[in-house]
Amino acid sequence: MEGAAVFRLLLALAMAPLVWGVGKRLRLRRAVPAFAAAYGLTVAAYAADVMDDVFTGGFFDSMHHVAYALVALSVVVGAVLARADVADAVGPQ
Amino acid sequence: MIGVASDILALVLFAVATVVIVSIPSGGNSPFSVGAKSFLLAAVAANTLVTIGSALRPTNVFPLLHDAQGGLELLWVPFSAFMAYSLYTRQQVLEVETLRRSAVQANEMLESIMHTTQTGIVVLDPTGAITFANGAARQLLDLEEAAGVGGWISISTGLDVGMESERKDFAALCTERKLSNVTLTVTWPNGWRRRLLVNTEPALREDGRLVEVVAAFVETEPWRTAAAQ
Numbered sequence: 001m002e003g004a005a006v007f008r009l010l011l012a013l014a015m016a017p018l019v020w021g022v023g024k025r026l027r028l029r030r031a032v033p034a035f036a037a038a039y040g041l042t043v044a045a046y047a048a049d050v051m052d053d054v055f056t057g058g059f060f061d062s063m064h065h066v067a068y069a070l071v072a073l074s075v076v077v078g079a080v081l082a083r084a085d086v087a088d089a090v091g092p093q
Numbered sequence: 094m095i096g097v098a099s100d101i102l103a104l105v106l107f108a109v110a111t112v113v114i115v116s117i118p119s120g121g122n123s124p125f126s127v128g129a130k131s132f133l134l135a136a137v138a139a140n141t142l143v144t145i146g147s148a149l150r151p152t153n154v155f156p157l158l159h160d161a162q163g164g165l166e167l168l169w170v171p172f173s174a175f176m177a178y179s180l181y182t183r184q185q186v187l188e189v190e191t192l193r194r195s196a197v198q199a200n201e202m203l204e205s206i207m208h209t210t211q212t213g214i215v216v217l218d219p220t221g222a223i224t225f226a227n228g229a230a231r232q233l234l235d236l237e238e239a240a241g242v243g244g245w246i247s248i249s250t251g252l253d254v255g256m257e258s259e260r261k262d263f264a265a266l267c268t269e270r271k272l273s274n275v276t277l278t279v280t281w282p283n284g285w286r287r288r289l290l291v292n293t294e295p296a297l298r299e300d301g302r303l304v305e306v307v308a309a310f311v312e313t314e315p316w317r318t319a320a321a322q
Contacts, residue, residue: 005163011170015170064096065099068099068100071140
């Protein structure tokens with residue numbers, strides 16, 4: 001389980017250049033920061049999971065769950081902003 | 094306690110996100126493609142399953158879901174990356190399409206200007222062959238388009254085109270330098286001739302080689318026969 005959590009964290013970090021490179025070229029100016037935040041919080045959730053395997057006490061487990069709730073919040077914000085960006089790009093129908 | 098509250102909040106938020114994502118316009122000229130939308134929905138679905146598995150962990154209901162949690166959590170990252178890449182590809186396609194549309198519009202405008210002007214305009218390849226002629230040029234030089242050839246030919250066989258005091262064809266205009274106010278005499282086989290005032294603009298490659306020449310001309314003297322001259 002520990003190995004899987006570490007592998008997941010490393011894989012997510014390895015994809016950071018790709019996410020950054022593509023994200024900064026997207027024209028969805030308002031949505032991209034929100035989706036980037038969702039990605040960053042996902043990495044934080046993975047990191048908290050790794051820490052939870054190392055330290056007992058339940059603090060990092062709680063952080064893992066909180067980070068996931070924040071990921072969900074970022075996705076909602078990102079989706080709303082993406083909707084607004086698309087409406088701006090398409091223009092009045 | 095914090096964990097359970099967070100899971101319930103996450104589930105509600107993921108449900109809201111699903112509704113918002115579905116309502117994002119896609120297709121047509123929207124930068125948010127159907128593919129990007131699907132990947133985002135798949136990513137949200139994976140995370141929702143993770144959260145459900147996490148919330149049900151104390152009850153030991155659906156233990157399989159909890160066992161699969163690690164793999165499901167990992168799916169979020171590649172799905173998000175695919176979404177971003179799909180968005181980027183769609184954006185590139187839309188930009189190319191916009192450029193193509195403006196190029197077509199600019200070309201159509203330029204053609205309409207060229208066909209309405211009284212100045213004769215021809216485009217010559219480096220050998221002096223006419224590759225384009227506007228309406229005024231067709232009238233002044235008595236030209237018609239060669240069917241199926243894709244170029245222009247003179248219908249007056251033996252048409253003699255010469256610079257003032259020297260007999261050359263259109264190739265004389267094909268130089269790497271601009272020509273200004275050059276007098277060109279066009280003689281038809283039956284002796285009719287026209288005297289034209291020509292200006293040229295060469296188009297060069299980066300290495301300086303001639304690609305084509307745009308020649309614009311106006312008639313300096315009215316149409317006359319050889320006898321009259």
